[in-house]
Amino acid sequence: MTPLALIVEDEVAIAEILDRYLVREGFRTARAYDGQVGLDLHASLKPDVVLLDVMLPRINGWGVLSELRRRGDTPVLIMTALDQDVDKLQALRTGADDYVVKPFSAVEVVARVQAILRRTSGMAPDRLIRVDALEIDPESYIATVRTGDQINHIDTTLTEFRILEFMARHPMRVFSRGELADACLPNEDALDRTVDSHISKLRRKLTAAGMEKALKGVRGVGYRLNAR
Incomplete structure (x- = not known):
C-alpha cells in the first residue's frame, strides 16, 4: 500500500514543497499547519510517517512528538531551524527517528523519510x-x-x-x-x-x-x- 506522510509545518511554502516532492516519489500526503491539527489528523488518518516542525502554533513540535510517542510508534522526522547538539539530543531522546535542520533540500528530506520507512516497516522501495x-x-x-x-x-x-x-x-x-x-x-x-x-x-x-x-x-x- 502506498505510504501516507503527514506534514506538520506552519510555513505554507515549505509544506507545499515537501508535499510536491513526496507525491513525486509515490507518497500520499496530508498537511497540518499547527500542532493540534497535526495530532487530530494523526488520530484520524493513521499516517505511516510524520514530518514534524518544532516551532508550531498551539502545540509545539516537542509536545506533538511526546503525544505521538504516548500513542504509539509512528515514525517521526523532526524538521527545525534549531541546530544545537542539545536540540538534536532532545529530539532523539523524545523518540524522533531522524532529525533534519532547516534550510534543507527537499530531496534529502524525502530520502530520509524513505530510509526511516525502510528501517521501521519495510514500506519504502529498494534504496538503490x-x-x-x-x-x-x-x-x-x-x-x-x-x-x-x-x-x-x-x-x-x-x-x-x-x-x-x-x-x-x-x-x-x-x-x-x-x-x-x-x-x-x-x-x-x-x-x-x-x-x-x-x-x-x-x-x-x-x-x-x-x-x-x-x-x-x-x-x-x-x-x-x-x-x-
Missing part, C-alpha cells in the same frame, strides 16, 4: 536507484557505473551527487536550471551558470566512468539524464 549502468545509493552517497565486471566509482561533490540523484529518480525527464537549483542547491542564490558549471563537471565524471552520453542538454529548456 538504477539507470542503465548507473547505480546510486542515496544513504551512502555512493554513485557507481557498472561496465561488465568492472565497477567505476564516481567521485562527486555533495551538490553533484544531489543533482545526479534527483535526475536519476526521473530518467529522460528534462529539468530546468531553476528546478535543479531549487532541489539541489537550496542554501545558495544559484545562477543558471552555477548549475551549468555543476552539470559540466558531473558530465565529465560520468564520461570518465563510462557513461559518455548520460547527461544531455536540451536547448532552451535544461538538462536530462538519458536512459536507453
Whole structure:
C-alpha cells in the first residue's frame, strides 16, 4: 500500500514543497499547519510517517512528538531551524527517528523519510536507484557505473551527487536550471551558470566512468539524464 506522510509545518511554502516532492516519489500526503491539527489528523488518518516542525502554533513540535510517542510508534522526522547538539539530543531522546535542520533540500528530506520507512516497516522501495549502468545509493552517497565486471566509482561533490540523484529518480525527464537549483542547491542564490558549471563537471565524471552520453542538454529548456 502506498505510504501516507503527514506534514506538520506552519510555513505554507515549505509544506507545499515537501508535499510536491513526496507525491513525486509515490507518497500520499496530508498537511497540518499547527500542532493540534497535526495530532487530530494523526488520530484520524493513521499516517505511516510524520514530518514534524518544532516551532508550531498551539502545540509545539516537542509536545506533538511526546503525544505521538504516548500513542504509539509512528515514525517521526523532526524538521527545525534549531541546530544545537542539545536540540538534536532532545529530539532523539523524545523518540524522533531522524532529525533534519532547516534550510534543507527537499530531496534529502524525502530520502530520509524513505530510509526511516525502510528501517521501521519495510514500506519504502529498494534504496538503490538504477539507470542503465548507473547505480546510486542515496544513504551512502555512493554513485557507481557498472561496465561488465568492472565497477567505476564516481567521485562527486555533495551538490553533484544531489543533482545526479534527483535526475536519476526521473530518467529522460528534462529539468530546468531553476528546478535543479531549487532541489539541489537550496542554501545558495544559484545562477543558471552555477548549475551549468555543476552539470559540466558531473558530465565529465560520468564520461570518465563510462557513461559518455548520460547527461544531455536540451536547448532552451535544461538538462536530462538519458536512459536507453
